[in-house]
Amino acid sequence: MIPKVPAWNRLRRRLTLTNLNSAVPLGLVFMALTVGMGIQLPARAMAAAAPPEAETAKAPEAAAWSAPDQVDAQKRAQEVVPFVAEVRDECKLCRQQRLRDEGLGVKDQSHSYLLLDSPIIKRTEDRYGPVRFMHSKHATITQDCALCHHFRPADESASETVRCSACHQDAFRQDHPERIGLKAAYHQQCIACHEEMAKGPVGCIGCHQKNAPDHKDLVQLPANPEPSQVTSECLRCHESAGKDMLSSAHWLWKGPSPFTLDHRKAVHHGKATTAVNNF
Amino acid sequence: MGISRRNFFKILSVAGAATATARTPARAWESQAPSEAYGCIVDLTRCIGCRKCEQACNEVNKLPPPDRSFEDLTVLDRKRRPDEKTFTVVNRYYSGRIDERDQLIPTFVKLQCMHCQDPACASACIVGALSKQENGAVNYDVSKCIGCRYCMVACPFEIPAYEYHDPITPRVMKCTFCYERVANEGKLPGCAEICPVEAITFGRRDTLLKVARDRIKENPGRYVDHIYGEHEAGGTSWMYLSAQPFEKLGFVTLPDHPMPRLAETIQHSLYSYLWSPIVLFGMLSGIMWAFRGKGERQEDHEGGNL
C-alpha cells in the first residue's frame, strides 16, 4: 500500500478545520491508519468515546477545546460523597405528594448533564466507559423526580434530593445488607424504567462504550510489517468484522475516482479491485 | 499381604478395645453445616440474562475460552448445564407471563454449584477430596481425588462435571465459590462482583435469609413466597428468589432433609468402632467351633432323601 500522502493531508485538513465535532471520527480514522501502518497506540485510544486527553496526542487542534459541561460532569463523577446511612421512610405516593406540596419539581434541577461514572464502581471493575446521562431530558419526559430520587436522607438538614452515589456505594455492605450498590442502582433503575416505558436502551452498548482491551499486548507484529500482515493480524481476532466488511458498500463500491491521481477514469477503481491488501 | 494382614488385625484389635470400653450406641445424625457460612441469593426477578457472570467466572477461574463469545445472547436459545469448561450458565425460561405489549417476559436462571450445607458430594467422596469449608464453600482438592465420580452420582443438583477427555489426570469441575478469592484475597466471587444489577447478593447465609425474607415481605406481588435453597436438601449456601414457581424454571423438587443423612446414619450405626463386624466375627467363630468335626458324618445327608 502506498499512502496517497497529498490527498490524505488535504482530507485531514479539511475535516479538522471545518468541523470541530468530527474530532472523534477523525481520531478514529487517524488511529486506524496509524495502526494500519504498524504504529501501536495506547489502548485507551482505541475506545471511540475516548476522553479528550487521548486525542491530544494525535489531533492537537481538537484538544484545545472541550465542552464545559463535559468537564464539569467529569469532575463531578469523580467525587465520592459521604454515605447516607438512614433515609426517611415514606412511600412513593407520599413522597410525590410532598414534593408537589413543597413546590419542588423539574425546574429545580441543578445539573442538566451528568456522566454516570464513579471510583466506587471502578474499584471492582472497569469494562465499560461512563454513561452520558441527560438529566434534564429525563426529568422533562418523566416529570417526576421521585421516580429516581425515591428517598431522601433522614437528616432534615440534607438536601431533598441527593445523587445516587450518596446512598448507593459499595455492594454487599455488611452494615446495610439490603442496600444495593451503585452499579446495581444505576442498572436496575435505568433498565427497569426503559423496559417499562418501552423507551431507551436496555443492552450494554446502548449506553456504554466498551473498553477495548489493551491492544498493545494483543497485537503481535514484526518490526516492519507488510500491510497485508497487519490486516491478517487484525483478522486473527476480528474475523467476523472482516467478513462484514466484505459485504459493506465501502468494499463493494466500484467506479471512477475523479480526485485520485492516476485513477480518474478507471471504471473499476474500488477497494476490492485496486486496493492492495484485498486478500 | 503380610502387612495388610497385620494391619487388619491391628485395626480389629484396636476396634475391639474401643468397643469394649465405649459401647455407646451410635448417636443420632447431626448436621455438619458451618455456622458462619457465606452464601449468595440469586434474585431471578433482577437477572437480565446478560451472561456477565459467566464471563467473570471464566476469567477468575482461568477456564478455557468459550466456543461462542459471552456477548452472544443467542446462546440462550438452548438450555445448557454447567460443564467441565463452564462453572456457571444462565438459561432463559418463558413461563407464560406477558407484559402490556403482549411480549413474553423471560426469566433468566443462573446455575452453579449450590454449595449445600450438608453436601452429598462431600459425604460421598471416597477420599474426602470435597469438603465443606468454614466460609461455606464446598471445596475440591484435586490432589486427593481418584476420579471415581461418586460425587457426581450423589449430587442432587447434577452439578459436578468431569474432564472425560483427559486420559490420565482428569479433574472434577464445578463452581468453587471463588474459594481462593473470598478466603485468601478478601474479594467477592467473580460473578457476584460483576453482576450489573446485583441479581447475586453475597453475604453471610443467615443475613441473606433475612434480606430475602424482607424482599418477599416488602414486595409480596413480586415474589413467590419460597426461598429455594433455604430448606432444599437440608439447605444450600446459594439460594434463589423468583417471581415464578420454581418448578417452572427447571429447579428440581427436593426433600428438605440433607441427602447424606440416611446413608451416614446406616454407616455410622453399623460400623462405628467396627462393632458389627467384630460381633459377626465372634459369632461365626463360635459357630465354626461348635460344628467342628460334626461335618464328617454329613456325607450321606442328602443322598437319596430328596
Next chain:
Amino acid sequence: MSHHHAAPTHSKFWTPGVVALAFVAAVGLVAIIARYIGGIGYVSNLSTARPWGLWIGVDVASGVALAAGGFTTAFLAHILGKHYYEPVVRPALLTAMLGYTFVVLGLLVDIGRSWAIWKPMIYWNFNSVLFEVAMCVMFYLNVLYIEFLPMVIERFKGRVRLPGAPDALNRAIDSLLALADKVLSKIMWVFIIAGVVLSCMHQSSLGALMLIAPTKLHPLWYTPILPLLFLTSAIAVGYPMVVFEATLATTSLKLDSEMKILTPLTRFTVFLLGIYLALKVGDMVIRKTYVYLLDGTSQTNAFLIEMVIGVLAPWLMLLSPKVRQSRRWLFIACTMVVGGVLLNRVNVFVVGYRPPVSETNYFPSIGEVAITAGLIAGLMLIYRFLVTHLPVLNKPEKEVIA
C-alpha cells in the same frame, strides 16, 4: 480340607472356544488402550448426568455379587462344617478370586485417575459408603489370595523343579512351601471367617451406595433396605452361581457333572432366594411402589423382568425336586437366578438411575461393551488356565489321570 480329590485337569488349552475368548479379550485390550490414550470420554458414553454406566453396573457391582459363591460355600463347608460340599469350595473360591481381581481391573479402567487408586488407604472418609466398600474389597481380595494359596502349594509342594535352578534353591523353595502349608492350615480359619465378614459388609454396602441419591434412583429400587436386599440377593445367588459355573466348567472340560453335590446345594437356595423374594415383595407393598409396575417405561419393564424371570420363576422351579435333580433344568433355573441378580445390579446402577434435572438417556458405547466383554473373556481364560494347571476341580471319577 485335604480329603477330597481335586486335581489339575490337564486338558487341552487351545480349543475353538478359547480362541474366540482370546479374540474378545484382545478387542477389549485395544479398547482399554484407547481409553488410556483418549480418555474415558473417548471410549464411553458417560456424561455429567450419567457418571456411572456399564462398567460400574456390570464389572463392579455384578462382579462382586456373582463372586458371592466364594463366601457362601466357604460358610457352608468350613464354618458349618458340612464337608460334603468341599468339592465346590475350590472352584467357587477361584471364581471369587478372579471375580474380585477383575472388579479391581474394571475399577482401574473406570476411575479417572487409575494411578491414584491407592489414595483411599491414606485419605479416609468414614462418611463415604464407597470408602467402606473399597476397604472391604481390598482386604477381601487379600483374604481370597491367601485362601487360594493352599492350592498353589499343594500343586508344587515336593515337586519344585525350576528349570536351570540349582538343587539347593529348589529345595529351599520346597521347604518354604512346606512351612507355609503348615502355618496356613493352622490359621486358615481366621481368613475364612474374615472372608465371610468382609463379604457381608461390602455386599450390603454396595446397595447403600445409592442411598445418597434418592431423587435419582427409580422408586421401584430406591428403598432404605437396599443394603439388606443387596446382601440377601448376594447370599441367594451364591449357590446358583456355583451350579452355573460348575455346569459350564464340567461340560466344557468334560468332567463329572457333580450333580450329587449341586442338587442338595440348591435346596438352600430355595430358602435363601425365598427370603430375598419376600423382602423385595414386602418392600414393594409397604412402600406402595407397585403403582409404578404397569407404567410401561423401560425402568418398570426392567423391574418386571428382574422380578419375574430372575427371581420368582426360578424360585418356583427350584421348589420342585425334579428340577433340582435334572442337570439341564437345574442349570436353567440357576442361570435365571444369576441373570436376575445381574439384572438387579444393572438396574440399580444403570437402568433405574434417572437424573431428574438433565434426564439424559444413556446407552453403553461400543468401547464400554468391548472393555466389559474383554474383561469377562480374560477372566474366563485365566479360570481355564488355572483349572488346567492347579488342583481346583474335582477329579473325574471315570477317568484316571496318570
